[in-house]
Amino acid sequence: xxxxxxxxxxxxxxxxxxxxxxxxxxxxxxxxxxxxxxxxxxxxxxxxxxxxxxxxxxxxxxxxxxxxxxxxxxxxxxxxxxxxxxxxxxxxxxxxxxxxxxxxxxxxxxxxx
Amino acid sequence: xxxxxxxxxxxxxxxxxxxxxxxxxxxxxxxxxxxxxxxxxxxxxxxxxxxxxxxxxxxxxxxxxxxxxxxxxxxxxxxxxxxxxxxxxxxxxxxxxxxxxxxxxxxxxxxxxxxxx
Numbered sequence: 001x002x003x004x005x006x007x008x009x010x011x012x013x014x015x016x017x018x019x020x021x022x023x024x025x026x027x028x029x030x031x032x033x034x035x036x037x038x039x040x041x042x043x044x045x046x047x048x049x050x051x052x053x054x055x056x057x058x059x060x061x062x063x064x065x066x067x068x069x070x071x072x073x074x075x076x077x078x079x080x081x082x083x084x085x086x087x088x089x090x091x092x093x094x095x096x097x098x099x100x101x102x103x104x105x106x107x108x109x110x111x112x113x
Numbered sequence: 114x115x116x117x118x119x120x121x122x123x124x125x126x127x128x129x130x131x132x133x134x135x136x137x138x139x140x141x142x143x144x145x146x147x148x149x150x151x152x153x154x155x156x157x158x159x160x161x162x163x164x165x166x167x168x169x170x171x172x173x174x175x176x177x178x179x180x181x182x183x184x185x186x187x188x189x190x191x192x193x194x195x196x197x198x199x200x201x202x203x204x205x206x207x208x209x210x211x212x213x214x215x216x217x218x219x220x221x222x223x224x225x226x227x228x229x230x
């Protein structure tokens with residue numbers, strides 16, 4: 001499976017934008033880029049996903065590099081409730097065992113008031 | 114919120130005893146998963162199911178077995194619990210693999226904290 005690399009931790013201030021990077025240099029053409037986050041004492045939850053084009057939803061934006069070897073999750077205005085571990089995951093859309101989701105260690109985001 | 118219930122939510126047991134964790138869903142989703150989460154390791158897949166009586170191993174399956182006799186229930190069994198199996202266990206469900214239209218989003222339960230003394 002293609003791997004992702006994320007910083008172990010990042011810090012932000014409340015009300016400021018946050019850019020969470022993810023490197024996936026071995027990404028294949030059939031891989032979707034997914035982001036999940038895990039709030040304290042909860043199970044992970046889906047945030048956003050994309051293939052080639054940048055994506056926006058109510059939670060965040062996903063910026064994907066032109067060569068697809070990296071991506072950035074953007075929280076436009078961080079709140080204290082955004083403090084969580086953020087996971088960047090590649091999922092193969094071509095079939096086979098693509099229903100599995102393999103998590104790395106993610107990035108622990110701390111939001112300061 | 115997706116209808117996923119894990120039971121028990123907390124359990125303390127002794128080494129060598131059998132333990133069964135239950136995941137129950139009301140969403141009629143085809144796919145179900147068991148993960149464990151430990152400090153320094155993140156989330157790791159134990160076993161997963163892609164249909165009734167269809168299961169397969171994940172990356173850390175040793176010491177665990179699973180069963181799925183009904184769509185709604187996925188059981189994780191530790192035949193003889195060891196201290197290394199002290200962990201938080203998460204069940205997840207999804208209704209489809211990722212494709213052009215589907216995110217293949219996984220919905221997670223609240224977790225079951227198991228302590229093996």
